[in-house]
Amino acid sequence: MRRRELIVVLGVAVAWPFAACAQQSSGKLWRVAALYPGSWDTPSDQAPFDAFRDELQKLGLIEGKNIVIDRRAAYGHSERIASLAEELLALQPDVFVAISPAAAVAAHRATSTIPIVMWGVGEPMALGLVDTLAHPGGNVTGTSTMSDESCAKSVEILHAAFPAAKRIAVLMSSNPSHPRLFDLVKTTAGMLSVRVIPVKAETPNGLKHAFAEMQEKGCDALLVMIDVVRPAIPSLAAESRLPALYQQGAFAGSGALLCYGASQKQIGRRTAYFVDRLLKGARPADLPVEQPVVFELTVNLKTAAALGLSIPDVVLAQADQVIE
Template sequence: MKYPCFFPKTLVLPALLSATLLGCGSNQELDEYGDPTATDVPYVAVTQIVEHPALDAVRDGLKDKLKEEGYEADSSLKWEWESAQGQAANAAQIAQKFVGDAPDLIVAIATPSAQAVVGSTDTIPVVFSAVTDPVGAELVPSLEASGGTVTGVSDLSPIDEHLALVADIVPDAKTVGVIYNAGESNSVSLLALLKTEAEAQGFTLQEATVSSSADVATAAKSLVGKVDVIYVPTDNTVVSALEAVIQVGNENKLPVFAGDTDSVERGAIATASFDYYEVGRQTGAMVVRILGGEKPGDIPVELANTVDLAINLKAAAAMGVTIPDAIQSSADQVFE
């Protein structure tokens, strides 16, 4: 039975009066009948810097893990998701909006979104995901439990394995072209690692920087004739426009390698990388712990814990490369 918010005093029983006052005099939201709606389900807000397969897989893994643990969107969980469409200004606006909405927890996927959220609140728990260098990005002081309101999952790429893979597949390669956005702190950290590993493995680097996805095709073309292979790190700006790099690779028989598995499926030759869906599930497990009462500051930052070898035979053929049988037989994922 639906009760209105006004009753003659002589007809109201004490219990009914109490219930009515709770529905009409509190700050609870009311449904179309004037009854209080359920407000005790957790509220998780998710912000993502841009939509591309790897980050979308993180989001999907997160959502599926939460559902598996009893937190289902639109029933036992209030779920809100926003994409910044690759724009730092949008990421800042989304972060401010979410902080104003006061969710129980904010999940920030990728470094720029995480920086925007952490810079906007020091009270709401924040779990980041797919962040290359959380210390360098100033999200946490160390990978140990920080005692603060922030923790998460890092996807620091195994750069040494990536360059070793280039050497195994293109043994004559001497110069590696790398395309990245210098405005992404995660990419700056990766470039520093890449320089160290390139020197150790005997490669020379040729850099091409971009500031937006619209610059990616031009940057890729600028490397033609100057490099033996192109390497695309887990740079959100570049990965969101990966097809432009693949086209340059195909047209010029210039091998393209990548830092993530989804990019291999999209047309890069190979990588040793994480399953980003599993990264999302790993992040979801951390969110569940916090929703269950643990403090984010008591949880150390975790590293993505699964690395798979992925190859794309069709892409290799299009770029004039033959992947050795030994690598084919040891690959965890083969795209044809």
């Protein structure tokens, strides 16, 4: 496995004029809110958060000693995200960590004063969260995922792996980024003479119906757009005999055939960096958004064998991890 550093810093933060850096060493108990539209209950979801918490500890922020982390999860029910954001903000956190575009949008709508740290939010300018990556300009900063670029690359990898697949289902949810990202996927697919079929499952309860729709529409491959981790998807893809590419590595441990995306563990560590800087007095308006510059590709040959598929050498040569 080839490990690569993912994050490049776009600039240098300046101090928050009215904050006292000495607070952190003066017995202050910081409060951090964390909102995730998915679940905290699975290893794939918990691992990035553990990396975030471990990095906080390295930075001197230790739960139970000088920091409290209040977590909420929507368990895939997008209609709950806004109320959960309000619930967390009522606790008056010093920093709000928003994991996913939906969480970031909800937090941004609910407060213009509490600093918000995005956790891997694709194209935050398009969502109106920041003015520019180098100069966010408001109360939001954090990490992005360069999802525009990864969408195009995901289609290319899936096509290279299964060139005979001409009807690719694109699994979407109520994620506010998905409609725009689907347009990018459609453009790339058109260049490859591939048709993409949008299929939506707003909640986990809608997944079985979504896979039934894929079969009804004759889809012969699947692209799972970057979103909260829904652990049932790989098994449903296997039952449907659909070769699938997932736009995040968290699915790799659940039998996903192909995973392509930025390391969420590394993004979690960088999110901890932003929390630390903000608690020490940096202004989110001046703390540049960071982007991943290298993505990881995981290929699961066990899953390929179970589906009776072979992965071309051209794809294996690009893999950072091969599960055999």
